[in-house]
Amino acid sequence: MGVHQVITGVAALRREPRADGPLDTQLLFGETFVVDEARRGWLHGRAEMDGYEGWVADTDLTPDVSPASHRVRALRTYVYSRPDLKSEPVHLISMNARVEAGERDGNYLQVQGGGWVHQRHLAALNAFEPDFVAVAERFAGTPYLWGGRDSRGLDCSGLVQTAFAAAGMPVPRDSGDQETFFAERWDRVDPASRKQRGDLVFWPGHVGIMVDETGLLHANAGYMETMVEPIDDAVARIMPGEGPVRTLVRRTLP
Incomplete structure (x- = not known):
């Protein structure tokens, strides 16, 4: 069924296809998931990041994959609805979440889904922490x-x-x-x-x-x-x- 991408701040990967199924790990915003089965609102597959297999709610994923250009370097950051710190946050995303940074407006970069992230909280994919x-x-x-x-x-x-x-x-x-x-x-x-x-x-x-x-x-x-x-x-x-x-x-x- 192809590669999907996480569109929520964090997505639970569960052992069983139900909301109270055991949590085995999590997928972060922008990470990709290779889907091989669908069942009543749940998608089974494998996280491309580390190969972990399980079930993810289909509302947390999209088949429209945006190639990442940056990762979140801050501990966590908001994705805002507009390039304005007073605008309504859309998501709260964590370190190592992956984004496709596009248009720039002041200190904000637009990311997949149309939200905006402060540029100081992002780093290029190949810019790593030294320690x-x-x-x-x-x-x-x-x-x-x-x-x-x-x-x-x-x-x-x-x-x-x-x-x-x-x-x-x-x-x-x-x-x-x-x-x-x-x-x-x-x-x-x-x-x-x-x-x-x-x-x-x-x-x-x-x-x-x-x-x-x-x-x-x-x-x-x-x-x-x-x-x-x-x-x-x-x-x-x-x-x-x-x-x-x-x-x-x-x-x-x-």
């Missing part, structure tokens, strides 16, 4: 949401995927796949060794990012938010349910 950790730190305080990858709610692997995407490195969606991905590309380090900023810490079913030697940034269900937690506290808290840290990886810079 994925700094990107992830901007999400501190964001509520935890299982399956979320939106600035209003995300889970542990959604945080990692979002931060790396902004830095120009596509990574898998789920923490287990991320663990395998990074273990094949980065250096594995003894989990008991001294940590460094940028280390990725993996438990079975969970991942976090070290912001320094002692602080672990992670979206976690224990506190239901994205936060920096002392790594020793996180290890002690997670141990009874998930066990010890399984993998610690570190990027070796050239």
